[in-house]
Amino acid sequence: MIPLSSYLIVSAVLFAIGTAGVFLRRNLITILLSVEIMLNAVNLTFVAFGRYRGDVDGQIITFFVMTVAAAEAAVGLALIIALFRHRESLNPDAFTSLKW
Amino acid sequence: MILFYILGAIAVAASLLVIAQRNPIYSVLLLIASFGALSGLYVLLDAPFVAVIQIIVYAGAIMVLFLFVVMLLNAPQEDGAEWDRTHPLRRAGIGRFGAMLAGVLILELAYALMKVNGLGAAVGSQANATTVSSVREMGKVLFSRHAFAFEATSVLILVAMVGAVVLARREGES
Numbered sequence: 001m002i003p004l005s006s007y008l009i010v011s012a013v014l015f016a017i018g019t020a021g022v023f024l025r026r027n028l029i030t031i032l033l034s035v036e037i038m039l040n041a042v043n044l045t046f047v048a049f050g051r052y053r054g055d056v057d058g059q060i061i062t063f064f065v066m067t068v069a070a071a072e073a074a075v076g077l078a079l080i081i082a083l084f085r086h087r088e089s090l091n092p093d094a095f096t097s098l099k100w
Numbered sequence: 101m102i103l104f105y106i107l108g109a110i111a112v113a114a115s116l117l118v119i120a121q122r123n124p125i126y127s128v129l130l131l132i133a134s135f136g137a138l139s140g141l142y143v144l145l146d147a148p149f150v151a152v153i154q155i156i157v158y159a160g161a162i163m164v165l166f167l168f169v170v171m172l173l174n175a176p177q178e179d180g181a182e183w184d185r186t187h188p189l190r191r192a193g194i195g196r197f198g199a200m201l202a203g204v205l206i207l208e209l210a211y212a213l214m215k216v217n218g219l220g221a222a223v224g225s226q227a228n229a230t231t232v233s234s235v236r237e238m239g240k241v242l243f244s245r246h247a248f249a250f251e252a253t254s255v256l257i258l259v260a261m262v263g264a265v266v267l268a269r270r271e272g273e274s
Contacts, residue, residue: 015205016209043138059149060242069158070257
């Protein structure tokens with residue numbers, strides 16, 4: 001059988017990939033996709049621990065995370081559309097008007 | 101057994117390609133592949149309902165929303181405008197430093213996981229696969245112990261819906 005640590009390592013690698021995407025990419029859509037990768041890595045951890053403990057709480061938290069991810073995607077994409085209308089760009093460095 | 105390694109490798113490789121692509125459409129499609137592999141991992145973990153929800157809600161709804169926005173905005177490439185090249189964060193050394201930090205994060209997490217005791221036990225060896233995989237049990241727990249969180253989630257979705265409509269509306273329209 002697969003040990004629990006294998007699932008956790010896959011999840012850690014996915015989380016680190018998501019973090020690297022948020023820091024390295026200069027495209028708002030790709031940054032949101034990286035956040036989705038991180039949320040999914042956490043979901044995998046929750047389900048693995050839930051299976052390990054033998055109860056369904058891990059899967060239920062996964063549902064809540066998915067709901068939050070859906071809300072985040074809706075609001076984030078609306079923000080991206082509004083920003084793109086102003087600057088015709090998806091580069092986060094283009095939106096520095098508030099920086100003094 | 102071998103399935104875990106195949107699915108885990110697909111998930112990790114697809115996620116790596118997501119952040120390596122310059123065209124967001126390919127990123128979104130690769131992320132759907134990564135979610136498919138993750139849903140296979142959920143099946144291995146005796147969580148078939150989560151696997152189905154992952155495909156239907158995540159790959160089917162959220163990713164299609166992303167794809168809509170990518171095609172709507174029609175800005176496929178990361179543009180190389182002047183603020184892009186002159187920005188201090190765009191120097192190549194910074195990018196390599198960021199990649200190195202991500203690698204260090206992976207190593208740290210893996211090292212910490214190796215050091216924790218009790219994680220070496222096999223996941224599927226507990227003899228309660230029927231409890232964990234039953235949707236009936238899940239519904240009972242969701243609507244009894246987590247009822248408040250469930251109701252709060254509905255408020256969250258309402259707020260997100262109103263917020264998305266307000267944000268995406270053109271200014272000047274009533």
